[in-house]
Amino acid sequence: MNRTGIVATLAGLLLLSLTASAAAQAPIKIGEINSFSGIGAPFTGPYKQAVEMAVEEVNAKGGVLGRKVEVLFRDDKGQPAEAVKQAQELVSGEKVTLISGTFLSNVGLAVSDWAKQNQTLFVAAEPLTEAITWSKGHDHVFRVRPNTYEQGRMLAEKAGKMKYTKWATIGPNYEYGKRAWETFRDRLKQLKPDVQVVGEHWPTLGKLEAGPFVTAILNQNPDALYVSLFGSDWLAFVREAQKRGLFQKTFVVGILLGEPEYIDPLKTEAPEGMLVTGYPWYDIDIAAHKDFVARFTKKYDHNPVLGSLVGYITYLSIFEAIRKANSTDTDKLTAAFRGLKVETPIGPISYRASDGQSTMGAWVGTTRVDARRGVGIMVNHEYVPGERVLPSDDEVKKMRSGN
Amino acid sequence: MGLFLIAAGLSLIFGVTRIVNFAHGSFYMLAAYLTYTLTAALPLGPASFYVAVLLAALATGLVGFLVEVGLLRRLYRAPELYQLLATFALVLVVSDVVAFVWGRENKTGPSAPGLAGSARILGQLFPSYDLALIGVGLVVAVALWWVFQRTRWGVLIRAATQDREMVAVLGVDQRRLFTSVFVLGSALAGLGGALQVPRQALTNVMDTTIITEAFVVVVIGGMGSLPGALLAAMLIGVVDAFGVLWLPQLSLVMTFVVMAIVLIVRPWGLLGRPETQARSAAGAGAGGERALGWRWAAAALVVLVVLPPWLPRFWVLVLVEILVFALFAGSLHLLMGTGGMVSFGHAVTFGLGAYAAALLVQAARAPMLPAFIAAPLAAALGAALIGFFAVRLTSIYFAMLTLAFCQIAYAIVHQWYDVTGGDNGLLGVWPPRWLADPLRYYYFALAACGAGLAALAAIGRAPFGLTLRAIRDHARRAEASGVDVRRHQWVAFVVAGFLGGLAGATFVFLKGSVFPNSLTVAMSVQPLVMVLLGGVGALAGAPIGAALYTLLDTVVTRYTEYWQFVVGVILLVLVVAFPRGIVGMLERRGG
Numbered sequence: 001m002n003r004t005g006i007v008a009t010l011a012g013l014l015l016l017s018l019t020a021s022a023a024a025q026a027p028i029k030i031g032e033i034n035s036f037s038g039i040g041a042p043f044t045g046p047y048k049q050a051v052e053m054a055v056e057e058v059n060a061k062g063g064v065l066g067r068k069v070e071v072l073f074r075d076d077k078g079q080p081a082e083a084v085k086q087a088q089e090l091v092s093g094e095k096v097t098l099i100s101g102t103f104l105s106n107v108g109l110a111v112s113d114w115a116k117q118n119q120t121l122f123v124a125a126e127p128l129t130e131a132i133t134w135s136k137g138h139d140h141v142f143r144v145r146p147n148t149y150e151q152g153r154m155l156a157e158k159a160g161k162m163k164y165t166k167w168a169t170i171g172p173n174y175e176y177g178k179r180a181w182e183t184f185r186d187r188l189k190q191l192k193p194d195v196q197v198v199g200e201h202w203p204t205l206g207k208l209e210a211g212p213f214v215t216a217i218l219n220q221n222p223d224a225l226y227v228s229l230f231g232s233d234w235l236a237f238v239r240e241a242q243k244r245g246l247f248q249k250t251f252v253v254g255i256l257l258g259e260p261e262y263i264d265p266l267k268t269e270a271p272e273g274m275l276v277t278g279y280p281w282y283d284i285d286i287a288a289h290k291d292f293v294a295r296f297t298k299k300y301d302h303n304p305v306l307g308s309l310v311g312y313i314t315y316l317s318i319f320e321a322i323r324k325a326n327s328t329d330t331d332k333l334t335a336a337f338r339g340l341k342v343e344t345p346i347g348p349i350s351y352r353a354s355d356g357q358s359t360m361g362a363w364v365g366t367t368r369v370d371a372r373r374g375v376g377i378m379v380n381h382e383y384v385p386g387e388r389v390l391p392s393d394d395e396v397k398k399m400r401s402g403n
Numbered sequence: 404m405g406l407f408l409i410a411a412g413l414s415l416i417f418g419v420t421r422i423v424n425f426a427h428g429s430f431y432m433l434a435a436y437l438t439y440t441l442t443a444a445l446p447l448g449p450a451s452f453y454v455a456v457l458l459a460a461l462a463t464g465l466v467g468f469l470v471e472v473g474l475l476r477r478l479y480r481a482p483e484l485y486q487l488l489a490t491f492a493l494v495l496v497v498s499d500v501v502a503f504v505w506g507r508e509n510k511t512g513p514s515a516p517g518l519a520g521s522a523r524i525l526g527q528l529f530p531s532y533d534l535a536l537i538g539v540g541l542v543v544a545v546a547l548w549w550v551f552q553r554t555r556w557g558v559l560i561r562a563a564t565q566d567r568e569m570v571a572v573l574g575v576d577q578r579r580l581f582t583s584v585f586v587l588g589s590a591l592a593g594l595g596g597a598l599q600v601p602r603q604a605l606t607n608v609m610d611t612t613i614i615t616e617a618f619v620v621v622v623i624g625g626m627g628s629l630p631g632a633l634l635a636a637m638l639i640g641v642v643d644a645f646g647v648l649w650l651p652q653l654s655l656v657m658t659f660v661v662m663a664i665v666l667i668v669r670p671w672g673l674l675g676r677p678e679t680q681a682r683s684a685a686g687a688g689a690g691g692e693r694a695l696g697w698r699w700a701a702a703a704l705v706v707l708v709v710l711p712p713w714l715p716r717f718w719v720l721v722l723v724e725i726l727v728f729a730l731f732a733g734s735l736h737l738l739m740g741t742g743g744m745v746s747f748g749h750a751v752t753f754g755l756g757a758y759a760a761a762l763l764v765q766a767a768r769a770p771m772l773p774a775f776i777a778a779p780l781a782a783a784l785g786a787a788l789i790g791f792f793a794v795r796l797t798s799i800y801f802a803m804l805t806l807a808f809c810q811i812a813y814a815i816v817h818q819w820y821d822v823t824g825g826d827n828g829l830l831g832v833w834p835p836r837w838l839a840d841p842l843r844y845y846y847f848a849l850a851a852c853g854a855g856l857a858a859l860a861a862i863g864r865a866p867f868g869l870t871l872r873a874i875r876d877h878a879r880r881a882e883a884s885g886v887d888v889r890r891h892q893w894v895a896f897v898v899a900g901f902l903g904g905l906a907g908a909t910f911v912f913l914k915g916s917v918f919p920n921s922l923t924v925a926m927s928v929q930p931l932v933m934v935l936l937g938g939v940g941a942l943a944g945a946p947i948g949a950a951l952y953t954l955l956d957t958v959v960t961r962y963t964e965y966w967q968f969v970v971g972v973i974l975l976v977l978v979v980a981f982p983r984g985i986v987g988m989l990e991r992r993g994g
Binding site for chain 1: 499502506507508509510511514519520521527528530532533601602603604605606607608612643644645654655715716717720721724817818820825826827828830831833841910914915916918920921957960961964965966967
């Protein structure tokens with residue numbers, strides 16, 4: 001074929017594809033950036049599955065605004081710079097309506113800042129840092145999961161009613177670990193002024209040599225220990241703590257540690273009697289939620305984890321916002337997200353107009369080993385909605401003013 | 404003690420074969436996962452775990468055998484660093500194989516049957532398993548000592564560690580020696596990994612977590628010295644265990660601070676010896692360094708000026724990234740190619756440049772351009788400080804000291820929340836409005852990075868560059884002819900620091916934010932891989948390698964979350980096909 005021939009064929013193909021896409025309604029494209037490989041990867045698989053389930057379900061019902069929804073998944077490899085690169089590609093190349101996702105706090109912040117600069121809507125699913133909606137908050141970012149502050153406070157409300165006064169803490173030397181402790185400690189001291197802190201331990205994230213820390217904590221002889229370790233550090237810590245009898249001597253409060261992500265890998269070694277925040281998917285008495293668990297388990301042959309619930313709710317929220325805006329225009333969507341009400345498997349939640357934080361809450365309960373299933377579970381749990389622990393609009397305004 | 408086992412294997416392999424084996428941590432991880440599966444599968448009751456540990460160690464030895472015979476053996480004639488590229492590719496491949504076979508979720512392995520309890524010593528509870536591990540470590544240490552002192556094979560190993568050319572001249576079959584050492588070393592890594600299972604969670608990142616620490620132990624002890632490895636492993640064990648309790652802010656760097664001090668006081672490690680070979684580890688074998696002609700450079704420039712307006716926006720941004728890494732890799736090439744100084748901590752220049760620019764814009768409210776100009780100066784200043792100590796060292800010790808300084812810088816930005824924002828980084832570092840358009844920023848980056856690369860080309864041909872090359876090829880002769888070796892190396896270090904900082908500053912205004920990630924080992928390895936991929940023999944290798952690697956990474960990542968496997972396999976093929984890098988191949992073609 002000569003050169004003119006090639007050009008003519010290409011032009012023909014282009015025309016064909018244009019007319020084809022005009023005939024069928026083009027799908028609504030959503031860009032999903034998450035750590036599918038790298039440091040966040042242990043937790044993103046079940047999240048992605050729930051997102052796919054949400055999209056399949058909505059498309060089976062005819063999509064949103066009569067258009068199919070298509071999610072483009074991109075891997076940030078656990079690196080903020082990579083996430084920004086994916087955001088650029090999704091928005092400028094794929095022309096997605098909005099960006100959603102992220103697990104790690106620093107990745108979430110990088111994407112959020114990019115979204116602010118480029119006037120793109122960003123729905124942060126899982127990152128926990130308060131900075132996303134508060135000190136670094138802006139008009140184009142919304143967050144689904146209850147943040148570090150909220151969860152620390154939920155635990156403090158309970159621990160403040162208990163007898164323990166001598167406290168120690170151990171957590172990763174990251175912003176998350178420090179903030180998880182500070183929010184808990186400050187509220188605890190308000191509720192119980194005689195609280196005394198006897199030790200703070202900040203091992204390196206992902207590199208915990210647990211033995212010496214357990215010994216040091218035991219030597220400080222606290223009544224109670226606040227733990228913000230997670231992932232592999234938490235698993236290693238449990239092993240060493242049990243060998244040295246820490247859980248028998250000390251009451252333990254663990255932020256996030258009731259989430260299946262962190263308690264399931266321990267199987268029957270899960271420590272009993274801890275006060276935790278988490279997600280007791282096996283024991284939530286709401287019909288819609290039972291149905292969600294049944295659908296998820298049937299589809300993927302394993303139980304959902306908190307990430308799955310967050311992923312599902314994130315996309316339900318996005319669909320609802322598009323419906324409310326009746327458009328995929330960014331300005332209309334951000335306006336729709338302010339005060340957006342969403343019916344979720346765990347009941348209604350809304351997105352606060354003042355900071356874009358959702359009112360999704362968390363469950364606070366006590367751990368026990370379920371011998372039948374061979375894993376740790378939460379018992380005597382209570383759902384604490386976000387409204388109960390979130391700061392008021394005035395306080396939020398103050399926190400966002402430095403921006 | 405687990406650390407001793409893996410470090411002993413690594414030290415052994417390096418001592419004899421001179422391979423900087425990044426994949427050593429991958430063998431460690433592989434053995435841990437194998438132990439996990441075998442313990443569950445074996446029908447031996449409580450004995451399953453112990454049999455699984457032995458089987459896993461043997462299996463890792465077998466993998467080591469396949470890797471040495473199937474891959475590394477093809478590369479012994481290539482410049483030594485290409486084996487490093489090959490083992491890096493292996494790290495990628497093994498990492499994704501593990502993720503694929505065992506999944507990405509963290510796992511808790513079995514406990515050691517019979518050793519789950521604790522013993523009370525001096526009023527403190529010590530887990531029995533930890534005590535048993537110390538026993539195993541000592542037994543292995545004694546066994547190795549016996550082998551090296553009392554068997555013929557051991558004598559040959561020791562001889563080869565000291566002077567392998569001489570051993571070869573004496574008629575010893577090097578191939579078998581190398582293979583056997585690699586197998587033993589890999590099996591030791593496997594044993595170390597298998598024995599960690601009851602103490603640690605199994606994760607996909609076990610490999611990278613352990614490998615740096617293993618190198619630290621080996622280097623502190625002295626490369627190739629087993630007693631040194633034992634001593635260093637105990638030292639690091641104590642520092643890790645108790646240092647973090649006393650000085651928690653320093654927990655990130657404690658071991659690196661110890662390593663830096665040891666290396667500054669004893670440049671060959673505690674029990675190591677000065678190397679007999681005068682050649683540097685790079686020994687780039689570059690021979691006559693021939694730059695690709697100026698015609699090529701001019702042609703590339705024309706394409707880079709003319710093409711971008713027709714490219715989609717995203718690819719313009721990818722081009723900026725390529726320019727950044729071309730300059731970053733080019734600045735490293737000045738050190739490792741021209742100067743024969745391989746740095747494992749070059750990210751420090753990139754990170755300093757990026758942070759300096761971000762801090763000036765954020766904290767000092769400086770406009771972009773002054774910040775952009777000041778950033779490389781800050782990086783050069785940092786490089787001057789680091790180089791002052793580093794150029795006193797050679798080969799792997801130089802590399803590891805640069806790594807130590809990079810880690811220290813990482814810890815500072817990571818922990819100094821008030822100034823650097825810690826792990827939440829610095830945000831909102833965008834170029835001003837007139838430069839915000841991707842295409843404009845591209846031309847800005849082209850000017851900055853192009854100028855940097857042009858400067859590097861000029862330096863390479865100037866008397867200064869020629870002198871550096873003389874030092875690389877024979878430091879003593881250069882010294883004898885009146886060259887101040889250290890001063891030249893120091894100046895090169897500062898120049899490379901300046902240009903690395905320029906790359907970092909260009910990068911931060913592209914991404915709008917900077918995080919401690921920009922100072923990690925992974926960030927230091929990236930330009931190293933690019934230089935090797937492109938070819939260490941000529942400066943042109945750096946931009947070619949940067950372009951190839953970035954494009955490969957960008958395209959593959961879009962299609963699979965197992966991008967490491969795909970990129971790793973492609974790298975392996977390239978390494979075997981072009982053992983001198985792309986430029987090496989082009990040169991040979993060109994005659």
